[in-house]
Amino acid sequence: MRKTSKYRFPSRPAALTAGLLLLWPLAACDEKPKQAAAPAPPQVILAEVVQENVPIVMEYSGTVKSVKRVDIVPRVSGYIFERFFTEGTFVKEGDPLFLIDPRPYQETVNNFEANLAREKANLKFWEAEVGRYKRLAKSGAASKEKLDATVAKRDTTLADIDQNNARISNAKLDLSFTKIAAPFAGRIQQERIDVGNLVEKQRDILTTLVQMDPIYVVFNISRREVYRVQLLTRKGWAYPVEKMPVEIVLPDGTPYGTKGNLNFVSFVIDPTTDSLDARGVFANPRSSELGGFDLIPGQYVPVKVTVGEIPDALVIPQVALVETQAGKHVYVVGDDNKVESRKVEIGEDYDQKWVVTKGLKKGERIIVEGLQKVRPGIAVKPKAAGEAPAADS
Structure with missing residues (x-):
């Protein structure tokens, strides 16, 4: 009787699996290791450092003020006979405003003229x-x-004639004062005393007239800013005061269409405000036939005064500047397209640009877009200005 062996050959599937496991290390040894692909240089937009004549602008808070403002008061006493204007409207120089009852003054003129006629007859x-x-x-x-005695009578009559002529002149002057006219063009305010009331000369205010064109804008220049202008003057960068243009901004944020002139700067610093009083003058024509004006007395307006100009200043876009705890710097791209972090010092700002006083040269290229993608020492792919960098994948 045959004995059965305890050793059993593996089944066919198990044998195949074992064979594959033996061959796998050999196959793996034949494969060459693959290197990781290098990242593409980040795309950035560059701008060149340029030279420009940079205006030096100082900003203030100003108040619109009328050039002329007068209270209209009668120069003769009497009853208000008539009013000729509409309250709140624009009047021209010489336009009639009020009429004081002229009849008593006309009577005075008539009496003196009659006396004159009598004296002239006496003279003959x-x-x-x-x-x-x-x-x-x-x-x-x-x-x-x-x-x-007869000669004395004649001479006395001549003196009386001269006296009557003077009285007639004064009486006619008083008669003319019954007609109250606008002393200059402007906007007339409300009537304060109604027609029919008795007014006294040089005392009662009938209304107020405000000149609207031209008009002042007043503001204060601090002592520190005065010193700054003095430094600019020593460098030859400041304009003469009378040639410093003044600009203002309307309440809706739009620039006022006409530039003004700086026509007054005090030479004494007010100790209560530590500043100088300054004033610009602007044309302020009516914006409509209804008498509207863009600038109104008492209105607050931002003021910009161009005090001078920095010649041939190095200028960069403000977006290129990076501020950290270490200071202000920009990313400069060299001819090899590699990035360098450059510390800079800046001065004036204007029109979304900075004046660079130290750290850059004319013609150097700086990064203005894509700053978040770069670090010193890496290479970048510059893009033309106006072309947005490609999105990161």
């Missing part, structure tokens, strides 16, 4: 008498005393 009489007494005195028919 006394001149004839003087001639007659001269002839009589020459023939001895009249005394010299009588002739002298």
